[in-house]
Amino acid sequence: MSVEPLLEVTHLSKSFRVHGQTLQAVRDVSFTLAAGETLGLVGESGSGKSTLGRSLLWLLPPETGDVRFAGERLRTLSKQALRSRRKDMQIVFQDPVSALNPRANVFRNIEEPLLVHRMGTARERRQEVARLLSQVGLQEAHGLAYPFELSGGQQQRVMIARALALQPKLVVCDEMLSALDMSVQTQMMALLQQLQQEHHLAYVFISHNLSAVGYLSSHIAVMYLGKIVEYAPTEQLVASPVHPYTATLFQSILHIPESKAARSALTTLPGEIPSPVKVPMGCAFHTRCPHVQDVCRTQEPPSIQVAQGHFVACHLAKGDFA
Amino acid sequence: MSGALQVKNLHVRFRRPEGVIHAVNGVSFEVASGEWLGILGESGSGKSVTMLALLGLQSESAFVAQGEALFGDRDLLKLSERKLQSVRGREIGMIFQSLSAGLNPYIRIGDQVMEPMLQHALCRKPEARRRALALLSEVGLADPETQFRRYPFELSGGMRQRVMTAVALACQPQLLIADEPTTALDTTIAIQVLRMLRDICEKRQMTTVMVTHDLGVATNVCDRIIVMYGGMVMETADVDAFVARAAHPYTRGLKEALVDHRDRGRPLRPIPGAAETLWEAPRGCPFAPRCSLADERCDREIPNLIALGEGHEAACHRLEEGMSDVG
Numbered sequence: 001m002s003v004e005p006l007l008e009v010t011h012l013s014k015s016f017r018v019h020g021q022t023l024q025a026v027r028d029v030s031f032t033l034a035a036g037e038t039l040g041l042v043g044e045s046g047s048g049k050s051t052l053g054r055s056l057l058w059l060l061p062p063e064t065g066d067v068r069f070a071g072e073r074l075r076t077l078s079k080q081a082l083r084s085r086r087k088d089m090q091i092v093f094q095d096p097v098s099a100l101n102p103r104a105n106v107f108r109n110i111e112e113p114l115l116v117h118r119m120g121t122a123r124e125r126r127q128e129v130a131r132l133l134s135q136v137g138l139q140e141a142h143g144l145a146y147p148f149e150l151s152g153g154q155q156q157r158v159m160i161a162r163a164l165a166l167q168p169k170l171v172v173c174d175e176m177l178s179a180l181d182m183s184v185q186t187q188m189m190a191l192l193q194q195l196q197q198e199h200h201l202a203y204v205f206i207s208h209n210l211s212a213v214g215y216l217s218s219h220i221a222v223m224y225l226g227k228i229v230e231y232a233p234t235e236q237l238v239a240s241p242v243h244p245y246t247a248t249l250f251q252s253i254l255h256i257p258e259s260k261a262a263r264s265a266l267t268t269l270p271g272e273i274p275s276p277v278k279v280p281m282g283c284a285f286h287t288r289c290p291h292v293q294d295v296c297r298t299q300e301p302p303s304i305q306v307a308q309g310h311f312v313a314c315h316l317a318k319g320d321f322a
Numbered sequence: 323m324s325g326a327l328q329v330k331n332l333h334v335r336f337r338r339p340e341g342v343i344h345a346v347n348g349v350s351f352e353v354a355s356g357e358w359l360g361i362l363g364e365s366g367s368g369k370s371v372t373m374l375a376l377l378g379l380q381s382e383s384a385f386v387a388q389g390e391a392l393f394g395d396r397d398l399l400k401l402s403e404r405k406l407q408s409v410r411g412r413e414i415g416m417i418f419q420s421l422s423a424g425l426n427p428y429i430r431i432g433d434q435v436m437e438p439m440l441q442h443a444l445c446r447k448p449e450a451r452r453r454a455l456a457l458l459s460e461v462g463l464a465d466p467e468t469q470f471r472r473y474p475f476e477l478s479g480g481m482r483q484r485v486m487t488a489v490a491l492a493c494q495p496q497l498l499i500a501d502e503p504t505t506a507l508d509t510t511i512a513i514q515v516l517r518m519l520r521d522i523c524e525k526r527q528m529t530t531v532m533v534t535h536d537l538g539v540a541t542n543v544c545d546r547i548i549v550m551y552g553g554m555v556m557e558t559a560d561v562d563a564f565v566a567r568a569a570h571p572y573t574r575g576l577k578e579a580l581v582d583h584r585d586r587g588r589p590l591r592p593i594p595g596a597a598e599t600l601w602e603a604p605r606g607c608p609f610a611p612r613c614s615l616a617d618e619r620c621d622r623e624i625p626n627l628i629a630l631g632e633g634h635e636a637a638c639h640r641l642e643e644g645m646s647d648v649g
Contacts, residue, residue, distance in 0.1 A: 044508040045479075151596045152365070181364035182535060186579040186592035193590065208508060214583020215590075238583060252509045254538030255582065260561040264542045266517035268510045272478050 004071055005032035006169055006202050007056065012065030013226075014048075014055045021277045025051035026062065027226035033219075035169060036196065038203040040217030040234070042210055042249065044273045048226040049206045053172045056204070057089050058082060070169065087117055090163035094175035096155035100147040106133075106158050107143035113165045132161040136191060153184035160191065164199070172204045177212055185209075189216060210253050214238055219309075222246045225276055225284040228303070232310035242312040244289050245269075283315065291316055326497055326529040327353040327376075332389030332399075334368070334375045334553075344600040345371045345384070347553040347608075348624075353497070358523060358530045360544030362537065362576075366597045368553035369533045373499050375399075377414065378406045393497070412442045415490030417483070419502035424486045425474040431458070431485050432470030438492040457488040462518050480511035484518065491522065498523065501533040516543055537580055541565055546633065549573045552600060552608020555627060557636040570636040572609045607639065615640045 014026040025048045033039045041049040054060040056067050058074045067074045069089060077085060093099045100109050110129045114120060120128060130140050136157040147155055156176060163171050173192070177185040189212060195201055207213050213220060220237045222230045222245060230243040241247040248269050257263045269288045274280055280287050286296040295315050303313040334346035346368040353359045363369040374380045376391045376398050391398040393414070398406065410416070418424050425434055435454040439445055445453070451470075458466035461484040474482055483503060490498060503519065504512035520543055523530050534540050540547050547564050549557040549572065557570040568574055575593040582588075595612040607613070610620035619639050627635040628642050 044510065153596050181597070182537065183364060183576060183579045183593040184596060186581055186590050187594070189581060190590040190592055210509065211581045211583045215581045215586055234583075234586070249509060252513050253583075254513075254536070254542045255584075256537055256541045256565055256577065256580065257561075259565060260545075263561075264513075266513050266520065266542070268513040268517075270514075272480055272511060273508070 006035040006070060007033040008068040009056055010066045012052070012055060012062045012067065014051055014060060014062040018277060023277050024226050024279055025276060026055060028065070029228050031221055031228065031231060033202050033204065035202050036200040037218040038196070038205050038216050040213035040220040041204060041206045041223060042208065042213050042220060043223035044208065046225070046273050046276055047223040048276065049223050050174055052223070053091065053174050053204055053206050057091060057172060059091070087166040088169045090166065090168040090170070091172040091174060092159045092163050092176045094178045096152070096159045097147065099159060100155065102147055105143065106145050106147065106150070109147065109158060110161045110165055113162060117166060128165065132165055135164065135195070136161045152180050153187060156180060156188060157191070164195065167199070168201070170202045170204070172206065174206045175208070177207060177209055185212065192216065210249060222249065225273065225279050227284065227313060229285065229314065230312045236307065236310050242306055242317050243314045244291055245285050326355045327531070328392040329376065330390040332372060332375065332391065333387040334371050334380065334384055335387050337383045337385070341601050344603045345553050346375065347604055349550070349553065349555055351548055351555060351558065353529055353531055355529055356527050357545045358532065358543060360540040360547040361531065361533045361550060362535070362540045362547050363550035364535055364597060366599065367550040369550045370501055373501060373531065373533055377410055377416065377499070378403065408442065411438045412493040413495050413497065415493070415495035415498045417486050417490050417498070417500040417503045419505050425482060427474050430470070431472050431474065435485065435488045435492055438489060442493055444493055453492070454488070457491055458485070460522065461485070461488045479507055480515060483507065483515050487519065487522070496529060498528050498530045500530065502535070503532065504539060505536070537576060552597065552604055554604070554608055555637060556609065558627070559634045563631060563634040567631070567634070569630055569641055570638050571613045571615050571640070607637070
């Protein structure tokens with residue numbers, strides 16, 4: 001039985017004009033995401049992961065490529081139809097302070113999407129907001145507070161409550177843990193897990209926190225200069241990464257060592273990610289790759305399947321998977 | 323020389339329109355010469371305020387209510403601003419997290435690295451230039467001659483952090499204070515910068531105090547770790563004791579809460595609740611409201627640091643009681 005994916009992204013590209021130059025933020029990205037699952041998007045700043053998150057919601061419409069959400073091509077939708085579709089697709093940003101209305105209390109902030117989509121009576125909305133508050137672990141009294149009166153973790157909970165107000169099927173979480181303390185990050189991850197189970201939510205979880213992505217995601221897409229260089233189910237990707245970039249990224253996580261003697265040698269990739277305005281020829285990663293060959297400097301590697309559901313764009317990958 | 327820096331009973335408060343925030347409440351610690359000390363804590367723990375106050379760099383609204391900070395034979399907290407200026411940047415180097423605040427956007431990199439040497443009259447300009455070029459290369463910047471003439475905006479975040487390190491090292495300080503030096507950086511760049519700092523500190527045998535919220539960073543580069551919460555020291559341990567025998571419920575909670583993708587089957591175990599703003603001086607253990615082991619004594623009595631082993635101390639009533647039960 002084949003189930004239609006909730007989200008299907010095909011050949012999506014998005015660029016920007018910056019000072020007369022073209023910044024290629026996302027280059028020919030394709031993937032699918034099933035309902036109730038989590039896709040982790042990882043990569044360094046400039047990898048295009050945040051642009052991809054916005055493009056797939058059509059907040060930044062891509063120039064080429066398609067996004068199908070629940071079977072509908074977003075490109076073909078009228079403005080009005082798109083707006084109504086957005087109920088099902090929400091996004092939570094890194095910085096709740098700039099995303100929340102500072103002049104409105106928490107109650108009003110969470111109620112707002114319901115008002116925009118003209119849902120329910122005032123009384124129903126009040127009940128709904130109270131339900132949402134408790135669902136994200138806040139008390140009804142928090143509804144009367146203003147965003148600045150809350151801690152960072154509480155503000156992020158308000159953002160999640162607001163994203164959930166319209167009962168979406170997909171939530172894009174864009175670096176939503178980054179500004180939070182470590183103990184609060186774990187609280188937030190537990191909340192995301194619980195909500196996913198309760199509502200069969202799909203997440204696109206964008207983060208540079210590789211441990212968090214590796215823990216929450218069913219699949220991971222590793223991005224480098226706008227391209228997905230490796231995509232696989234999480235266990236597969238973590239246990240047998242094929243792309244040299246993926247391997248180094250996961251080796252760069254600083255885990256608590258067993259002892260002082262067993263500490264990280266602090267080895268990692270040389271150099272830095274090049275500017276997306278000047279994407280290197282051939283494989284974009286070749287300037288930092290420890291295994292670079294001549295072919296990598298001239299030809300862009302195609303994405304090939306190396307194992308069931310495991311795709312890699314690297315000349316050195318063996319694509320003998322039938 | 324034993325201790326490079328000795329902080330005793332430091333109290334720092336902030337004046338706010340709504341009242342007074344008790345940010346640091348009786349912090350004492352010592353940094354041994356040549357060691358790399360980590361100060362670990364979450365926001366509001368007082369870790370950064372502690373270090374800024376020692377340098378007289380706390381914000382306008384903050385004031386040191388009490389305490390001593392012995393650096394050599396001087397108490398940093400009693401020095402005049404003029405005297406302190408001759409210590410800062412010369413005997414104590416500083417690196418901060420904020421990539422924009424640390425460097426002046428209008429001044430070329432080379433001039434910024436030369437500035438502390440010229441300001442403290444260590445040498446004349448040609449010598450300062452020669453040293454600045456050597457410093458830029460020491461912090462791992464390729465082609466120092468070119469970097470010397472560039473402006474901060476022309477550099478990436480990782481390169482700016484390297485330049486800030488060069489500025490901090492310019493006068494060959496004995497003590498380096500680094501406040502979240504890698505927090506704003508990407509994973510691979512953070513590792514590069516940590517490696518550079520570790521290599522330089524080892525080579526120069528420099529004493530380093532690094533403020534961080536990151537358990538992975540602290541345990542992989544520091545010799546010893548101080549855990550702060552609510553403006554107080556909860557635990558101090560060398561890395562071996564920290565990783566094997568962390569004792570304070572807060573430290574244990576932090577370690578438990580750490581997410582590890584290699585252990586996906588394990589349920590997440592966050593510390594419940596959140597740190598609160600301290601509008602009053604703590605009367606008990608500041609962690610008590612979030613601590614699963616807390617009893618009423620924890621709310622009304624401030625725990626003292628008790629020795630758990632060589633160089634290992636924790637401030638916890640329950641731990642103390644547990645120990646006397648055993649003994």
